[in-house]
Amino acid sequence: MKRSSLSNSPADRQPEIHQILAILHKWGIHTLGQLAALDKEQLGARLGPEAIRMWERANGQSNRVLKLVRPPESFEESFEFENEIETAEPLLFMLRRFLEQLAVRLSAIYLVAKELTLRITFAGKHNYERVFKIPQPTNDVDLLFRMLHTHLENFKSEHPIIAVALSAQPIKPAREQFGLFETTLRNPNQLYESLARLTAFLGADRVGTPVLEETHRPDAFRMEPFTWHGLPAHPIDKMSMPRPALRRFRPAAPASVLLDEDTPAHVRGVDSCGKVVRQHGPYLSSGNWWDEKWWTRAEWDLQLEDESLIRCHESEGTWNIDGIYD
Template identity: 25%
Template structure:
């Protein structure tokens, strides 16, 4: 087996800063046991703000420092967002500890083009999420996590003697394990053990008699000498991702920047489920007023990240921002399974159809959903009632052999039939086609329809009324 660990340093800070480009002077503080800095941005660290510094001291060295409370909920949402996205590479994803995600990738290496190619794809994708990770690979999940924390970039395959790469690592890594307590580490420090290699060389029976069993169990799992089962992350049935902005924004561009990061997670979630969506919802959160909800239709089931982002851009471009935005939430459900696509021999006809539906979706985003409609047929014989305006939607291509013979209908139907005083300039082409219907709703029609050609060779659709007062009428033009 081969595991890749994605460790998020300064996760309490990244939970706030991944929604923006330049967070500036920002620090995250925890209240217990005393108010102190947990993490700070590079600009804040340059001013002397470091983790562990008391809040009063931090404000003394950086008076303009913005303080944010540590939010465990935001940290958990960030980890789940990363796990959702990582599912596009492998279904075997697990959340490790409180600040890392591990992926079992041995079964997808060939598809990814090898370990190096997969690592590059992970690094580029994580950057698109607005996150900074330290990455490492090892034959066990615990070893990968330890290497990612202390020696990021290490890629160790399952060759004989690979465990030697763990020997220089500090024993403090054991503190992240739930089974390890501070007295266990105090025991090691008391006997001068500072590295995992030194711990591995100790007599195990003697260490076990000194309450060191938990230390040995954790080390054995990291070295692959004991099983280390992991609980696989199951993506939710409904996608819901929240992104807190580092500061309130009143323009569209920062919102697009943050939206891109949410949609990257959505695309990964859809890829993991082999699904697509035909609509999703973007919610803009304000500080002192209700959130603004932006429903976005894709035109057809889709999971392409660039298409989803393009449609979100079109909607945000015409959205009036009535108040500063402090956060974004993206939700999507009603996922449909999207089968693989094969290309046509002489070009991709589906690609051309996709371009048409994308154009319609963009026009509706700019002009409003009621400004762009499609025409649909109704089960009605009367021509003026046989059509209706409908929601634009993608339609499957009709199967060969299912076409039915139908009477000719004009492309342009007049709103009201126009009386014809004479037929001298018209030559019949086809007809009559009798239409009698509507006796039940007081809109009874009794007509004989003809296709006729005028002196300019244009085709008209005309009819003769069979009921009183009779007469000839023009009802439409053929293209």
């Protein structure tokens, strides 16, 4: 009979155990008492180490280490109001208590909160839920409370509140080592608190990081939520030849342009006015012809009689000055 090593896992030993049981049944061994009455040495010599382990378990001589599995701990606080509330003061009072209790529980096991989830139950069983991402995980009660308070300052509801719950997602405190020329935010939480206030006043579509669109249309961009990834050090590029820089006007300044055989001959604008002595163009560009956001424009670089250099463009019969070259 093939003998297995002691390092095999229980799943790998199952076929061998079934084979040993079949042999024991042929010997007339059907109970634990009958197995325990056999000679240990003789059993091991005939059936191998696995049979010895079975004999030790039958005689109560086998020790198995108990592995403790802790259930996942829930960091959540909730409260049901006896009377319906319609003002923010009782709600803020309870949220402050929740944060203090959660901070104590998290600090006791050396964890910090990386995310808060606020759940509000209204009369009529309507629910509201909001997740707050904490830029730098912390247990600072004052800082977390200001974040909730800022959000609730502009929160409105048609129904009174009957219950509130607050849960925290724990994480180990972050430890990060930066390079010699890398920088980080001095106070990330204060920055994101300011961004939250600006978002409450201006709207989410007006606060964030501008990202260029995948198009040739000048100044086309979209707003994305602000994220901080640090400022890595960049190698210093070699000195390049100087060239004129375009100082753009945002928005572009409206202008009136006199044409001579479809070529600009005179420009009149708020800051630029005069006869055109030299011109380069037109530089044609267009895009989004497949949907309702299609666009087309013709750009010109013009030198006026006062030696100023400007860039202007024409789109759908309207002229605008994009900027002036320094």
